[in-house]
Structure formats: structure tokens, C-alpha cells
Amino acid sequence: MAATTLDGKAILGTIKDELRARVAALAARGVVPGLGTVLVGDDPGSQWYVGAKHRDCAEIGIRSLRRDLPAGTSQGEVLAVVRELNDDPECTGFIVQQPTGLDENAILSAVDPAKDVDGLHPTNLGWLVLGEKAPLPCTPVGCIELLRRYDVPIAGAKVVVVGRGITVGRPLGLILTRKSENATVTLCHTGTRDLAAEVRQADIVVAAAGVPGIVTAEMVRPGAAVLDVGVSRVLDEESGRSRVAGDVHPGVWDVAGYVSPNPGGVGPMTRAMLLSNVVDAAERALAGADARATAGAAAASGPR
Numbered sequence: 001m002a003a004t005t006l007d008g009k010a011i012l013g014t015i016k017d018e019l020r021a022r023v024a025a026l027a028a029r030g031v032v033p034g035l036g037t038v039l040v041g042d043d044p045g046s047q048w049y050v051g052a053k054h055r056d057c058a059e060i061g062i063r064s065l066r067r068d069l070p071a072g073t074s075q076g077e078v079l080a081v082v083r084e085l086n087d088d089p090e091c092t093g094f095i096v097q098q099p100t101g102l103d104e105n106a107i108l109s110a111v112d113p114a115k116d117v118d119g120l121h122p123t124n125l126g127w128l129v130l131g132e133k134a135p136l137p138c139t140p141v142g143c144i145e146l147l148r149r150y151d152v153p154i155a156g157a158k159v160v161v162v163g164r165g166i167t168v169g170r171p172l173g174l175i176l177t178r179k180s181e182n183a184t185v186t187l188c189h190t191g192t193r194d195l196a197a198e199v200r201q202a203d204i205v206v207a208a209a210g211v212p213g214i215v216t217a218e219m220v221r222p223g224a225a226v227l228d229v230g231v232s233r234v235l236d237e238e239s240g241r242s243r244v245a246g247d248v249h250p251g252v253w254d255v256a257g258y259v260s261p262n263p264g265g266v267g268p269m270t271r272a273m274l275l276s277n278v279v280d281a282a283e284r285a286l287a288g289a290d291a292r293a294t295a296g297a298a299a300a301s302g303p304r
């Protein structure tokens with residue numbers, strides 16, 4: 001069986017078209033959404049991701065506020081940039097690209113939760129745990145959106161997530177078990193005793209451990225949907241150059257019903273969800289301003 005490709009790159013294109021219309025509607029009200037990024041150091045992967053995020057923004061009319069800081073920038077200097085973006089009215093929302101090599105929890109905590117378009121601020125993760133509406137982390141929502149766009153059933157599905165990281169595995173478990181998603185989730189990791197036995201039960205497998213090829217064909221139930229999220233850089237024997245290796249072994253394509261390629265699957269969906277979070281934040285800010293103006297006008301007209 002040859003699996004259907006869950007084409008994240010194509011879906012990113014569709015989502016950009018959808019968001020372009022919402023950005024135009026905001027522009028008609030005089031609002032231009034702005035995405036800020038804070039990048040520390042010169043890691044080529046991180047530089048590529050941040051560059052891609054700003055190219056996406058340019059394509060749909062979101063303003064870019066890019067803050068690239070040299071390797072060796074101190075925690076205090078990064079926090080100063082975070083405060084600057086918190087206070088900048090042109091910045092609708094921003095992210096601090098990970099990894100920074102610094103105290104990431106302290107940096108995340110300093111971001112204004114209303115501008116946290118990564119959905120990783122402790123307040124927003126807390127709202128997620130409590131089941132309240134808040135910005136959600138981009139990769140987990142990107143996984144769910146990719147499955148939805150290909151009509152892969154999620155409600156009632158048994159999902160095995162491999163990886164307990166804070167940007168993917170842990171929040172994905174929380175999101176998928178909400179009533180609106182209604183999946184049953186097993187959260188596995190590199191310490192799971194019998195990973196193959198767990199994965200074999202799954203209708204949907206999300207491989208996000210960052211271990212090349214950790215999910216093999218023998219582990220996958222025929223017809224299951226498999227999302228390859230893990231990114232490792234390995235040396236390509238043939239070309240002698242570095243390339244991305246995912247967590248899903250190529251043999252899985254012969255067994256699964258759906259597979260997301262890597263690259264070309266969940267990575268572009270992460271970018272799509274970031275754009276979506278920025279547009280959501282701009283719409284929320286405008287709705288808040290409208291509500292305040294209406295309340296002000298009502299108060300000014302006095303009691304009736």
C-alpha cells in the first residue's frame with residue numbers, strides 16, 4: 001500500500017490564501033498585523049526558520065519586526081528586546097526562536113501573554129490545561145489541522161504521540177484530549193518500555209522524539225496516519241552534505257494510510273499556524289478596541 005501524502009506545503013499555501021482575505025479585512029479597518037521575532041545566535045536551521053516566517057508574512061501582508069541578536073547576547077539583553085516588543089504597538093505578537101541557549105522559561109515568562117503567538121507562555125499553557133480559550137502552540141495545532149484538511153478522523157481515534165517536549169508532544173496531548181478533539185492519547189517518549197507495542201495500537205502516530213527513524217514499518221498498524229515531526233540534521237553519505245532526517249523510517253510509507261513527509265509536512269504547518277495566531281491576535285485586539293469604543297460612547301450618552 002502506498003500512503004497518501006499529507007502535504008503540509010500545499011496546505012500552507014491554502015491557509016495563506018484564507019488569511020490574506022482576513023488581513024485585507026483588517027487593513028480596511030486601518031489595522032496592519034505585525035509579527036516580531038527574536039533570534040539569538042547564528043544556528044543555520046533557526047536562521048532559516050525565522051527567514052521563512054518573515055517571507056510568509058510578506059506574502060500575506062503582515063508587517064515584520066525582526067530582531068536578530070549575535071551569539072553571546074546575555075539573558076538581560078534578550079529580556080530588554082522582549083520588553084521593547086511588548087511595548088511596541090506595531091507588534092501584534094512575537095516569538096523568541098528556540099533554542100536560545102539561555103533560560104527559556106524566564107524569557108517566555110517575560111512575553112506579554114496577549115502577544116504570545118507561540119502559545120508557550122506559562123499563562124497560555126495554563127489556560128490550555130484549564131480548558132479555556134488561549135493562543136495554542138503552533139506545531140501541535142499544525143498537526144491537527146493537517147489531519148483535518150485530509151479528513152483523517154480525530155474524534156474517537158487512538159493517538160500515540162512519541163515525544164514529551166514542550167513545543168510539541170506535551171501540549172499536543174492536552175489539545176487532542178479536549179472535548180472538541182475527543183481523541184484518546186498515549187504520550188510515549190524515549191523511556192517508554194515497549195514503544196512498538198504502544199505505537200501498534202494507534203490510528204494516528206505523531207513522531208516527535210527527534211530520533212531519526214524511531215518509528216519503523218513493523219510498529220505501524222496498516223492504514224494508520226503517521227505524522228513525522230522530529231527534525232535531526234545528519235550527514236548525507238552520497239552528497240557529503242547535511243540533510244534533515246525525520247523520526248519516521250521510509251519503510252512506513254508501505255504500511256501506513258497517510259504519512260506527512262519531512263521536510264514538507266508538519267514544518268510548513270507550524271508556519272501556517274503562526275500566521276493564523278498573529279491574525280487571530282490582531283482581530284482580538286480590534287474587537288477589544290471596538291468594545292471599548294462602544295462602552296465609552298454608551299457612558300458618554302449618559303443614563304436613559
Ligand SMILES: Nc1nc2c(c(=O)[nH]1)N[C@@H](CN(C=O)c1ccc(C(=O)N[C@@H](CCC(=O)O)C(=O)O)cc1)CN2
Nearest residue numbers: 049095096097098099118138139263264265267268270
Ligand atoms: N519559538 C519557537 N521555536 C521553535 C519552534 C516553535 O514552534 N517556536 N519550533 C521549531 C522550529 N520551527 C519553528 O520555529 C520550524 C520548523 C520547521 C519549519 C519548516 O518549515 N521546515 C521545512 C524545511 C526546513 C529545512 O529544510 O530545514 C519543512 O519541514 O518543509 C518551520 C519552522 C523549533 N524552534
